[in-house]
Amino acid sequence: MIKFKNITKHFADGTKAVHEFNLKINQGELFVLIGPSGCGKTTTLKMINRLIEPTNGQIFIEGKDIRDWNTQALRWNTGYVLQQIALFPTMTIEENVSVVPDMKKWGKQKTKKRVDELLDMVSLDPSLYKNRKPTELSGGQQQRVGVVRALAADPDILLMDEPFSALDPLTREQLQKDIRKLQTDIQKTIVFVTHDIDEAFALGDRICLMNEGKIVQAGTPRELTRQPANTFVKEFIGDKKNEWETPVSEIMDPHSEFIASLDSLNELPLYTAPLYIFGANHQFLGRRQGKEIVDHDISISPETMLQEAVYDFEKTDADALPVIKEGKLIGVLSYKDIVRYLKDVNGPLERESM
Ligand SMILES: Nc1ncnc2c1ncn2[C@@H]1O[C@H](COP(=O)(O)OP(=O)(O)O)[C@@H](O)[C@H]1O
Ligand SMILES: [Mg+2]
Known part of the structure; x- marks a missing residue:
């Protein structure tokens, strides 16, 4: 866990970059710092690994004041990825990734194994890439190497300062997916700085919106969209709404072809499947199977968020599930x-011209 306690940073020229910052970042969390340019994101990040010393206050990592950490141990424990691809140009990819393991004197075998493992992790075939120089890789590939280099010595914390902002949108999206997957797999605490709200929503377990050196609001994407603290939050988010955080009631079809009343059952063709049946008062009776109605135990409640509902589909072969409220069949989600729905909220897909 990283904890900021009353952190303030005033630079020598009087600039108040960060003011009375209080925050806890949990173990294994992907935490996004976002805000307009100059709001203090980079300064905040650099105070974590002591590239910048605060004017006031304390930062704790794993409960210990970072000033009580050995500086080198602290730096090794906090991998750092910058926006500018900062690979050493004369070294091969393997040498670049090996820098910190070499400093830690891991030995040739262990380091080699680690390099292969890391390159594999970000889909760069080691046999193909490790002997190349950085300029022989695309921008996106170089940034992938930048990420794994920061991970090489297995730090607990990864600090990333706008790492993808110099990349084209497609590469950027791919790297966002990579980093999400990476974080799920390796359970690092990641502090990720961006000024891009879409990126923040795509990545963050929690998002901290800053302005003029202060925290305006910190919370889950859902909390920020549903309960914005003030108009600054609202305006910064825009009408951005995480489509996965939409309740099923807004997406389901109340008049679905997969619904039928008990009365009408005989008139319906047998091939409609699944077919969910209701009786008097829309009471849910079950699913038609052959000529019978059988119990159906996987249903969704209308308040369920889309992101949770999709997991219900994994439990069943059905392409559509009944939405039940207080025992009544109120719709079907297919x-x-x-x-x-996703197409509607995201607008038409942009197609690349040939
Ligand atoms: N070394 C420095 N000396 C004086 N002012 C600085 C220094 N570094 C950053 N600042 C100022 O502190 C404020 C916050 O900067 P920074 O943390 O880089 O913002 P962000 O990363 O959110 O764009 C800005 O006003 C910036 O100009
Ligand atoms: Mg910055």
């Missing part, structure tokens, strides 16, 4: 509904 894959088709989900795709249509």
Whole structure:
């Protein structure tokens, strides 16, 4: 855990970069710092690994004041990735990734093994890439190497300062996916700085919005969209809404072809599947199977968020699930509904011209 206690940073020229900053970042969390240019994000990040010393206050890592850490141990424990691809140009990819393991005197075998493992992790075939020089890689590939270099010595914390902002949108999206996956796999605490709200929402377990050196609001993407602290938050987020955080009631089809009343059952073709049946008062009765109605125990409640609902689909073969409220069948959620909804909220897909 990283804890900021009353952290203030005033630079020598009088600039108040960070003011009375109080924050806890949990173990294994992907925490995003966001805010307009100059709001103090980089300064905040650099205070974590002591590239900048605060004017006032304390920072704790794993409960210990960072001033009580050995500086070198602290730096090794906090991998740092910058926006500018900062690979050493004359070294090979393997040598670049090996820098910190070499300093830590890991030995040739262990380091080699680690380099291969890391390059594999970000989909760079070691046999193909490790002997190349940085200029023989694309921008996105170089940035991937930058990320794994920061991970090489297995730090607990990864600090990333706008690491993808110099990349084209497609590469950037791919790297965002990589970093999410990486974090799920390796459970590092990641502090990720960006000024891009879409990136923040795509990545953050929690997001901290800063302005003029202060925290305006810190919370989950859902908290920020649902309960913005003030108009600054609202305006910064814009009408950005995380589509996965939409309740099923807004996506389901109340008049779905997969719904039928008990009365109408005989008139319906047998091939409609699944078919969910309701009786008097829309009471849910079950699912038609052959000529029978059988119990159906996987249902969704209308308040369920889309992101949770999709897991219910994994438990079943059905392409559509009944939405039940107080025992009543109020609609059906199908894959088709989900795709249509996502398409509507995201607008038409941009196609690349040939
Ligand atoms: N070394 C420095 N000396 C004086 N002012 C600085 C220094 N570094 C940053 N600042 C100022 O502190 C404020 C916060 O900067 P920074 O943390 O880099 O913002 P961000 O990363 O959010 O764009 C800005 O006003 C910036 O100009
Ligand atoms: Mg910055």
